[in-house]
Amino acid sequence: MKKVVIDAMGGDNGVGPIVDGMLQALENEKFHAIIVGDSKEITPLLDRGMAKYRPSIEVVHAPSFIAMEESASNAIKRTDSSIYMAMELLREGSADALVSAGHSGATMSLATLRIGRIKGVLRPAICTLMPTVLGHPSLILDAGANTDCKPEYLEQFALMGYQYAHDVLKMPNPRVGLLANGEEDNKGNDLTKEAFTLLKKYDFFKGNVEGGDIFNGESDVIVCDGFVGNITLKTSEAVARTIGAILKKEVLAMGASVKLGAYLIKPALKRLKLQTDYAEYGGAPLLGVQKMVIISHGKSNARAIECAIYQALNSLDAELTEHIKKAFEKEGKDIATSEETGQS
């Protein structure tokens, strides 16, 4: 049975939603759950689940955790923290995948340092799923792991994103776009122009795409550096939030018929929310490390943790990491070599 280790600590809403998400996942999928954190907090919450799942859950006590405001660079020294201990269980093979809604920088840094990169991978990347008008998600990577990138990193992000879309999202022919300031081949900044020439040789590459293409479903995978990716994600969330806030303000300022309208339209808003809710998409896989690590949003609710666990299980079933390793035996080595010797 697949084993998923779950970091119970460091999320914005405490241990509750993490445990609940795990319990919900156990109701739908068979797996062995190892939950790491303050056992005094975790154990009483396990009673919320049905007793028959209890044997599938192992609680590992961790005396401390890394708080959001701490620096990620301390993570490697904090061997008694929940994320460090969870990562060790993954490293030594006691678990097959890891899910954490704690300090994402710490998770990333420990995954890279303790689990290690796949051979040939220059930089692991955070891969975030975005809603599209077509109903299925698109992927954007890197969503924040690497603020300054070389063209070869972007080429590798394309390979890894392609593999995730193919294996886990079951897209038969994912199309990969390069995020730029225009669709024409000659658009881009120095970085993306070089990446464009590297990506041209892949059949899956559909050229430059614009900000709008993230949501129209015409690209399945969108590649960018982590600085641009992070700003794009946060801007998207903010626009959605702002539209909601302005609309609410306007409804409240208006008469009874508009207020009735707002009440009646709620089922459609609920469906909209569901389709664009980060929780339904799970977390963000960290692609390029030797084992499956899912970074969940700090504000994750139980549903987000539940979906992140499904995502981990699906990735394991699809043998995603093995496929990325294989892809990099073929393609990645050349890229890495050309980058390291400066022949790009």
Added chain:
Amino acid sequence: MKKVVIDAMGGDNGVGPIVDGMLQALENEKFHAIIVGDSKEITPLLDRGMAKYRPSIEVVHAPSFIAMEESASNAIKRTDSSIYMAMELLREGSADALVSAGHSGATMSLATLRIGRIKGVLRPAICTLMPTVLGHPSLILDAGANTDCKPEYLEQFALMGYQYAHDVLKMPNPRVGLLANGEEDNKGNDLTKEAFTLLKKYDFFKGNVEGGDIFNGESDVIVCDGFVGNITLKTSEAVARTIGAILKKEVLAMGASVKLGAYLIKPALKRLKLQTDYAEYGGAPLLGVQKMVIISHGKSNARAIECAIYQALNSLDAELTEHIKKAFEKEGKDIATSEETGQS
């Protein structure tokens, strides 16, 4: 009387909305309008306006125009194009400001080459106005003129954006933020980290801001390179469009009460649209050139052109260009010198 030259050609919707926007502006503001383009197309449309405004309008015939799909690099050779001729009227002083909804690359390149940069300005920047929850706009620059920037460019964008917010938007103490992947001082990529150290000396600098801060009104001016700015703008537009599209689809798929709700809530949606409508904000001033140039969206409707003309007139009244010149006599020279000698 202030003279505004308007490029009638090259907009996505033809000459109609340009002429209508000009006529609407003449009903509310006293100015002399010079409209450049195909006189056979323009002249018949002038009858839509009241006859008393006719003496305030001068039609200048241009035999050709630069189409959206043409390369901006041809603009300098196309001396018989509407934008070239309009720019010449601005250059020789027959007009005080220019508005164009045509090929933005051509407008930008001609403004830089024929009008010229303000002394000390390294790169002119496109400044776009964004809606905020507080009701007043925020500024983002550069929105696309410069894909690859040096830290000194961002410093200068901050100075120019500050001046626009102060002079034209009448903000007494505009606060300038640097767009980054986190609010902490140590966040950013190589470019923004260097820009951060340059910006620290200004009282108006409030540090790093995130994508979300564009819309919450906590920063009045947001500075970034033109690659990031362009992607941010297009992503924002796309999110708004996508939310609308999904909601519409859901409403159509649902029962009568939801459809009634959608009908009743319309007045609030209209107010939302008004508050977030690019047209109400006018166009995007090209800051850093010797004269006032407003770049309007290709898809501009009459209202957008009307507002762009007000924006041009307000900028002239506020003596924006003169103030930027003065600011760069003081600050810009040092920046330019340090950049040119590589002492940044």
